[in-house]
Amino acid sequence: MLADTLETPGLWRRMACWIYEGILLFGVVFLAGYLFGTLSQTRYALDNRHALQAFLFVVLGIYFVWFWAHGQTLAMKTWNIRVVDRNGNKITQQRALLRYVLSWVWFLPSLLVVAYFKLPMGEATVICLGWVAIWATLSRFHPGRQFLHDAMAGTRLIHSAPMSR
Numbered sequence: 001m002l003a004d005t006l007e008t009p010g011l012w013r014r015m016a017c018w019i020y021e022g023i024l025l026f027g028v029v030f031l032a033g034y035l036f037g038t039l040s041q042t043r044y045a046l047d048n049r050h051a052l053q054a055f056l057f058v059v060l061g062i063y064f065v066w067f068w069a070h071g072q073t074l075a076m077k078t079w080n081i082r083v084v085d086r087n088g089n090k091i092t093q094q095r096a097l098l099r100y101v102l103s104w105v106w107f108l109p110s111l112l113v114v115a116y117f118k119l120p121m122g123e124a125t126v127i128c129l130g131w132v133a134i135w136a137t138l139s140r141f142h143p144g145r146q147f148l149h150d151a152m153a154g155t156r157l158i159h160s161a162p163m164s165r
Contacts, residue, residue: 017079021075032059064100065100144156
C-alpha cells in the first residue's frame, strides 16, 4: 500500500476510540490487579503499590504490543481504525513496543506535574485532561494529522474498512 492513499481517521473518531479503549482496559486492569493481589498475598491497597504499577505497565504493554502487531485492538476494530507503519504495512513487535512506550506521553508529563506539586484530585484531573486535549490537538499540526507519538514511532493510524466475516 502506498502511504499517500491511506486515509487518516478524524480526530473525534480517534479520540472516541481512545475513550472506548480505556473502558475496555478497565477489565484488563481489574483482572491483572486481582491476579497480582492474589499471587502476592497483598492485604492492603497501598502495600506493593509500586510493584503493582510495574506489573500493570508490563501487562498493558503485552496487551497493546500483541494487538498492534496484529493490526488493531478491539476498540480499533469497533471504530474501523488500524495501526500501520509509514508505508502502510503491518508493524513489527519492536515498533509496537516503541509506540507503547512513546504513547505514555499522553499521561506522563501531567502526572509528573501533579506528583511534583502534590496537587489534590480535582486539580490533578483538570491538568491531566488538559494535557490530553493539548496532546490530541497537536495532531492537527502534523502534515499527516497523526499523533506525535505515532510520528516518532514511525507508525500511523488509518481508516480500515470492516473485514468480511
